[in-house]
Amino acid sequence: MSLLDALPTPQVSWRQWRPNRVLLVLFSAMLAAIWLLDVVSVSPNRIVSGEEAGLIEAIGWVGALLVSGVMLTLLALSLQPSHQGYQVALVGVSLLLLLLPFGLMVASHRLISSDTPQARLNMGMAYWLMLSLLLLCWIELRLRLTLSRRRSTLMLLGVLLVWGVCAILGLDSLALGQELRARDDEFWRALRQHVTLVSASVAISIGLGLTLAMLMRRYAKCQKIAFGVLNFLQTIPSIALFGLMLGPLAWLAAQWPLLSQLGVSGIGWAPALLALVAYSLLPMVRNTYIALEQVSPETLEAARGMGMRNSQRFFQVRLPLALPVLLEGIRITTVQAIGLTAVAALIGAGGLGAFIFQGLGQAAMDMVLLGALPILMLALIADAGLGALADILRPNATAQSGDSQ
Amino acid sequence: MNPSVGRRSLGLHGANRAIWPAVWFALLMLCVWGFPHADGVLRSLEPDANQVVYQRASLASLLLQHLFVVSVAAVVTIVGGVLAAIAVTREGGRDFLPMVAQVASLGQTFPPVAVLALAVPALGFGTLPIIVALVLYGMLPIVRNTLGGLQDVDKDIKSAAIAMGMTPWQVLRQVELPLAAPVILAGIRTSVTINISTAAIGATVGARNLGDPIIAGIVNGNMAYIVQGALTIALLALTVDSLFERFQERLRSRLYTS
Numbered sequence: 001m002s003l004l005d006a007l008p009t010p011q012v013s014w015r016q017w018r019p020n021r022v023l024l025v026l027f028s029a030m031l032a033a034i035w036l037l038d039v040v041s042v043s044p045n046r047i048v049s050g051e052e053a054g055l056i057e058a059i060g061w062v063g064a065l066l067v068s069g070v071m072l073t074l075l076a077l078s079l080q081p082s083h084q085g086y087q088v089a090l091v092g093v094s095l096l097l098l099l100l101p102f103g104l105m106v107a108s109h110r111l112i113s114s115d116t117p118q119a120r121l122n123m124g125m126a127y128w129l130m131l132s133l134l135l136l137c138w139i140e141l142r143l144r145l146t147l148s149r150r151r152s153t154l155m156l157l158g159v160l161l162v163w164g165v166c167a168i169l170g171l172d173s174l175a176l177g178q179e180l181r182a183r184d185d186e187f188w189r190a191l192r193q194h195v196t197l198v199s200a201s202v203a204i205s206i207g208l209g210l211t212l213a214m215l216m217r218r219y220a221k222c223q224k225i226a227f228g229v230l231n232f233l234q235t236i237p238s239i240a241l242f243g244l245m246l247g248p249l250a251w252l253a254a255q256w257p258l259l260s261q262l263g264v265s266g267i268g269w270a271p272a273l274l275a276l277v278a279y280s281l282l283p284m285v286r287n288t289y290i291a292l293e294q295v296s297p298e299t300l301e302a303a304r305g306m307g308m309r310n311s312q313r314f315f316q317v318r319l320p321l322a323l324p325v326l327l328e329g330i331r332i333t334t335v336q337a338i339g340l341t342a343v344a345a346l347i348g349a350g351g352l353g354a355f356i357f358q359g360l361g362q363a364a365m366d367m368v369l370l371g372a373l374p375i376l377m378l379a380l381i382a383d384a385g386l387g388a389l390a391d392i393l394r395p396n397a398t399a400q401s402g403d404s405q
Numbered sequence: 406m407n408p409s410v411g412r413r414s415l416g417l418h419g420a421n422r423a424i425w426p427a428v429w430f431a432l433l434m435l436c437v438w439g440f441p442h443a444d445g446v447l448r449s450l451e452p453d454a455n456q457v458v459y460q461r462a463s464l465a466s467l468l469l470q471h472l473f474v475v476s477v478a479a480v481v482t483i484v485g486g487v488l489a490a491i492a493v494t495r496e497g498g499r500d501f502l503p504m505v506a507q508v509a510s511l512g513q514t515f516p517p518v519a520v521l522a523l524a525v526p527a528l529g530f531g532t533l534p535i536i537v538a539l540v541l542y543g544m545l546p547i548v549r550n551t552l553g554g555l556q557d558v559d560k561d562i563k564s565a566a567i568a569m570g571m572t573p574w575q576v577l578r579q580v581e582l583p584l585a586a587p588v589i590l591a592g593i594r595t596s597v598t599i600n601i602s603t604a605a606i607g608a609t610v611g612a613r614n615l616g617d618p619i620i621a622g623i624v625n626g627n628m629a630y631i632v633q634g635a636l637t638i639a640l641l642a643l644t645v646d647s648l649f650e651r652f653q654e655r656l657r658s659r660l661y662t663s
Contacts, residue, residue: 021500125527136504139511143503235646237602240635243619247450247628339516343606346623356522360610365526372522376515383514 022140023078023089030133031071037126040107043175045118052124058107067103070096074137083145090141097134097159100127101166104174120175120366149388176373179366187355191374194351197269197344198337198378201276205333208277209284216289223289230282238343241278245271246347272349276340280333287329291322324394331386338379342371352378425647433640437464440633447629457629459618464637471614471641474532474604478539479597485540486547486596487589491577494555502552509549517542517603525610535607542603543596550592554585587656594649601642615641 039058041050055064074092077085104121112119142152167177180187216223233241249271253260295318303317345353355371358364440447440458447457492498493505521538528534558581566580582589608616618634621627 022504128527136508139507140504143507232643235598235642236639237605237642239602239605239616239619240639240642243622243631243635244639246623246631250628335514335516339518342516342518346609346620353518356518357609360522360525363530368522368526372519375519376523379514379516379519 018081020078020081020140020144023081023137024075026133026137026140027071027075027078030130031068031075033126033129033133034067037129038124039126040104040111040124041122042111043120043122044116045120050120050122053107053111055126058111059103060106060110063103063106067096067099081144086141086144090138090145093134093137093141094155094159096130097138098162100131100134101163105166108174120178122175122366149391153384153388175366176369179364179370183370187370190350190352190354190371193269193349194338194341194353194375194378197272197276197341197349197351198334201273201280201337201341202330202334204273204277205280205284206330209281209288209329212281212285213288213292216285217292226285227282230285233278234282238275238279238340239346241275242271242344242347245275249274267348269349271347272341272344276337276344279340280337283332283336284329287332288322288326291325291329292318294325295321324390327386327390327393331383331390334382334386335379338375338382342375423651426644426651429640429644429647433468433637433644436633436637436640437468440464440637447632450632451627451629454625454627454629457627459621459630459633461621462613462617464615464618464633467613467615467617468637468641470612471601471604471638474536474539474607474612474614475597475600478536478543478600478604479593481536481540482543482547482596482600483593486544486592487551489544490548490551490555494552495573505548506552509545509552512542512545513549515542517599518606521603521606521610530611532607532612535604535610535612538607539600539603543600546595546599547589547592550595551585551589554588554592555581557588558584583660587653587660590649590653590656594646594653597649598642598646601638601645605638 034055038052039055041052043050055067059067070092074089077089077092104123104127108121112121167174212226216226246267250267299321300313300317303313308316341349341351342353342356345351345357352371352375355367356375359367359369359371441463444458451457489505493502517538520542521535524534524538524541528537562580562584563576566576571579604612604614605616605619608614608620615634615638618630619638620634622630622632622634
């Protein structure tokens with residue numbers, strides 16, 4: 001045992017080197033994707049599948065070098081990460097996200113001549129991959145930098161704004177845009193129908209859910225039966241439930257002409273609404289019940305001690321305290337209803353799902369995208385919006401609003 | 406809050422639950438073998454149609470197709486999802502943990518129909534794109550629940566296991582996975598239930614399964630077709646779900662008695 005052994009040995013071995021492996025993987029995958037896969041494709045019209053084009057064909061040598069340069073810089077940054085490095089990387093990722101529509105503009109300029117107005121520019125595999133990988137990088141950087149929800153939402157909104165402006169100004173030949181222009185009125189009507197169906201079903205299930213949850217609290221016996229039935233309903237596949245609604249409603253409409261005058265029939269909004277409410281009840285009732293139950297008895301006791309009446313205790317103490325969990329139920333229900341309404345298009349309820357199924361029937365993929373992408377956006381917006389609302393309404397919101405996700 | 410975890414604690418109780426899988430399965434078999442001979446009953450639903458028994462394919466073969474697609478997807482998702490979750494909770498993959506957790510919870514807001522629809526332009530029509538879409542979507546609840554289950558294992562228990570001289574592999578196999586098993590199983594149940602439902606919608610993109618009669622019925626306005634498809638698929642979902650429920654029950658009683 002010499003004295004030297006007791007001294008700390010200098011630790012500069014390669015084990016100490018800690019690159020951000022997540023970003024390394026993501027950026028390498030991105031580089032590989034844009035160089036190896038097709039970035040865009042050009043098709044002469046709506047149905048014929050397109051001719052694929054690589055990175056250099058699409059945006060030229062200068063563009064390709066610029067994009068690869070930014071990516072290599074980001075790759076180098078993730079080798080030796082630091083707080084500043086992450087901030088620079090966030091700027092770089094945002095820059096790439098902003099450049100995406102400009103790339104398409106350049107590509108449409110280079111690949112589509114003005115004498116073929118029918119030609120469409122489709123986004124290729126590499127384009128979609130790059131978009132999703134960039135979003136993953138963005139999530140990772142957000143977590144590393146612990147950005148607040150508000151700031152990151154603002155940033156994403158900024159990116160979306162630039163995309164919107166680009167889409168309006170210079171992307172005439174983009175397939176999705178052409179598809180939208182061809183059925184402009186139809187699209188907005190479908191969107192309205194979709195949102196109306198979702199809000200109506202959520203509103204009804206909030207009312208029904210509150211009533212059922214109250215009944216359950218009063219009569220403990222019916223709680224088990226009610227949850228059993230709701231569980232059972234939730235298990236039945238949506239397409240089966242929608243189908244089974246057709247028969248009884250058609251019969252009802254045939255029996256009572258008044259109902260059919262109101263627009264109730266086996267096909268259309270009525271069976272869809274019924275099935276949507278049936279599905280929404282389980283998450284709604286469960287969360288409402290848990291929300292009302294979890295309010296601590298001490299708090300209620302204190303309220304009683306202050307001389308509050310029963311109704312006052314419910315509306316001024318129990319309900320406000322239950323609100324965040326209740327909103328969580330509304331969030332789950334809404335997101336689920338947005339997806340299920342798409343299936344409801346099969347029984348003629350309209351909505352954005354109609355584009356998906358029509359597009360699949362005609363093998364017109366742009367039309368499928370025209371239905372699927374807005375549904376995805378709606379679900380994400382509803383999720384983020386209602387989640388933010390629940391954050392704000394949480395009683396101790398000020399204490400934890402700093403780094404909540 | 407995870408819907409699949411909360412659901413269990415408030416369900417029906419009692420020993421009579423054990424018979425449900427058998428009941429649903431018996432009804433399912435009755436549907437599959439009974440409908441082709443139930444011309445009279447189906448005729449009363451749709452008196453004017455010239456055909457009421459779905460004949461393009463037998464319900465039994467459609468059921469097998471459906472089961473095949475769902476089970477292939479389930480095997481891939483379970484293996485992939487559990488392995489991915491284990492990988493990111495080990496020392497080597499911990500860098501990826503925050504992002505994977507975030508993506509798994511964010512991805513569940515994607516509607517399954519939209520995922521299916523987006524898979525078609527990329528992969529084409531037929532059975533394969535459906536399996537891929539089901540795998541992609543079904544992975545999320547499993548990853549999420551496995552992560553939750555593994556992270557909820559008490560640190561003291563793990564330390565005790567290491568102190569007893571267990572290797573990391575033994576800690577995982579004999580301590581972490583058994584303790585997380587109920588939560589993982591709940592995730593698998595959610596995933597499979599969603600997949601049975603989503604696979605039926607796959608009938609619109611050219612896969613042959615139990616969604617076929619429903620779609621054909623809606624297109625031709627034939628209620629009898631819809632009833633055959635819808636009842637069979639609902640009973641399939643109920644059979645599988647009640648089996649999982651039974652399995653969870655047994656797992657829990659074994660975990661708490663031993």
